[in-house]
Amino acid sequence: MKKTRVAVLFGGRSGEHEISLRSAASVIRNLDRSRFEIVPVAIDKQGCWHLVEALVAENEARGSAMNVPAAGSSGARPVVLPPDPSRGSGKAVFLDTRTGEVAATAEVVFPVLHGPLCEDGTLQGILELAEVAYVGCGVLASSAGMDKEISKRLARDAGIPIVPFVTIRSERWKKASESDRSRERERIARELGYPVFVKPANMGSSVGVHKVKDAASLDAALVDAFKYDTKILIEKGIAAREIELAALESRTPGDAPRVSIAGEVTPTHEFYSYEAKYLDENGASLSIPAKLSDDQMRQAQKIARDVFEALECEGMARVDLFLDKNSGQYYFNEINTIPGFTSISMYPKMWEASGLGYAPLLSELVDLALERQCRRKALSREYLDL
Ligand SMILES: Nc1ncnc2c1ncn2[C@@H]1O[C@H](COP(=O)(O)OP(=O)(O)OP(=O)(O)O)[C@@H](O)[C@H]1O
Ligand SMILES: [Mg+2]
Structure with missing residues (x-):
């Protein structure tokens, strides 16, 4: 039986880059080799994509996190995935950015990346445009x-x-007068009470999250949370x-x-x-x-x-x-x-404890991606005048 080529995408331009390297190492080690061939694609912190085939064997031998080689290093071939469905007829086609040649193809993409620009629908949008099968949520659920x-x-x-919360936007907060701000602080104290949790709307890994115990400490938490997002949530602490x-x-x-x-x-x-x-x-x-x-x-x-x-x-x-x-x-x-996928991460562990092992879980996710692509293909993109 011909093996299905699975492109595992990892790294990425988010604060959770390092976690992704550990998750990807685990996913690659556990994907069923009797069914799948692995196409490892690393995204560096600048957002450049590299085909890193040699890393798979290295990862197997070392049993640790995948590396993202520096751009231009011998183990890394710079590639792009053009959002052009005509090239691959359903397959992901990775082109060498230096020569324009096809460097690799894959029937499914498995994004193992976390955080903004990885898990938030942006990457999923490129995969949609390329009409490629991919594991996990689509654009809407990813961004929502x-x-x-x-x-x-x-x-x-x-x-x-849900826990009661209020939302504050940095543009509004910055231009608010001191009396507007104190009204807002009073509203927070009245509606939520202390402690509150202050968190950026679109972050992860608890980056910029603060437990605020009294009104006097609120502003400092807001200033820090606004470093990471223009929208923040203030939640009742429970x-x-x-x-x-x-x-x-x-x-x-x-x-x-x-x-x-x-x-x-x-x-x-x-x-x-x-x-x-x-x-x-x-x-x-x-x-x-x-x-x-x-x-x-x-x-x-x-x-x-x-x-x-x-x-x-x-x-x-x-x-x-x-x-x-x-x-x-x-x-x-x-x-x-896109939950953590290291061997000690909660998502695969909870499935293991529920009777679905790590390798069968990965196979299931790939199969679901392929089946979704078949259902999508059956939809018409044109008006059918029946
Ligand atoms: N309203 C709350 N009441 C009590 N504890 C909270 C509350 N909000 C957040 N926390 C604490 O802060 C931690 C981080 O908050 P949250 O899970 O919302 O964001 P995150 O961890 O940054 O997101 P992600 O899990 O995607 O990485 C929680 O795991 C919890 O310990
Ligand atoms: Mg959390």
């Missing part, structure tokens, strides 16, 4: 999922509980357990997504900050399954399914919830449309 305000509004509209679930599109179109058992992340820091996630190896403990009653488990799974559907997700997503320690109420916190 990346924006913490939009995803919460869509969830709220579907009847899913004493919460952090419950996560993995969702996977059904193989039967139209059926509800499959949802894993829930896991729990318990940070040892004041909250699940960047330090707790990446700098302190004892920053959090993970429990899979989360210690929940049957009813709490069922409720969490229902919310994850509802969020996946409300945001029109495809392929996969990790849904993160808060479980209020005082009231027992669940809140939807956020969705990750």
Whole structure:
């Protein structure tokens, strides 16, 4: 049987570049070699794409994170994926930017990148224009999922509980008079109460996230969060357990997504900050399954399914919830449309604990991408006057 070529895209121009290198190493190691041939494509921090075939063997031997070789180095062939569907007839065609020759082709693209310009629909838009099959959410769910305000509004509209929040835009805040600002601060104190969490709308990894305990510390948190985004959320802080679930599109179109058992992340820091996630190896403990009653488990799974559907997700997503320690109420916190894929990441771990191993999970994701492309191809792009 001819093998399906899977282009694994990794790296990327986001703050989560390094995490992507670790996720991609794991994905490449675990993709079923009896079915798939791997085309590794690294995106460097400047946004240039490189075909890095030699890295696959190197990664196998070292068993660690993939590297993104410097532009011009011998192991890296600079490539582009032109958004031109006529070249590949459904395949991804990577062209050598120096010679214009075809450097590689692939039947499916597997984006293993996180954060803005990777997970937010921009990359997915290029893949749509090129008419290539790709793993995971489409443009709409990717961009809606990346924006913490939009995803919460869509969830709220579907009847899913969310933590109360207000949104502030940097342009408005900067030109507001001092009396307007104090009115806004009073509104925050009245509607949300302290502590609040201040976070950029379109970031990840807790970059720019602050727990603010009193009004006097609010402005400093706003200034820092505005470094990362022009829109920020201020949320009511709750004493919460952090419950996560993995969702996977059904193989039967139209059926509800499959949802894993829930896991729990318990940070040892004041909250699940960047330090707790990446700098302190004892920053959090993970429990899979989360210690929940049957009813709490069922409720969490229902919310994850509802969020996946409300945001029109495809392929996969990790849904993160808060479980209020005082009231027992669940809140939807956020969705990750390209979740971490390292061997210790929650998404593959939760599937493993639910009976779907890492390698079969990857095969399933590739198959879902190919099936979606077939369904898309069957649609007409022209007006059919029947
Ligand atoms: N409203 C809140 N109440 C209590 N804790 C919160 C609240 N919002 C955020 N936190 C804490 O801050 C952490 C980071 O916030 P959040 O998950 O919203 O953003 P992020 O981690 O940057 O996004 P991503 O998970 O995509 O990387 C949470 O895991 C949690 O520990
Ligand atoms: Mg989070």
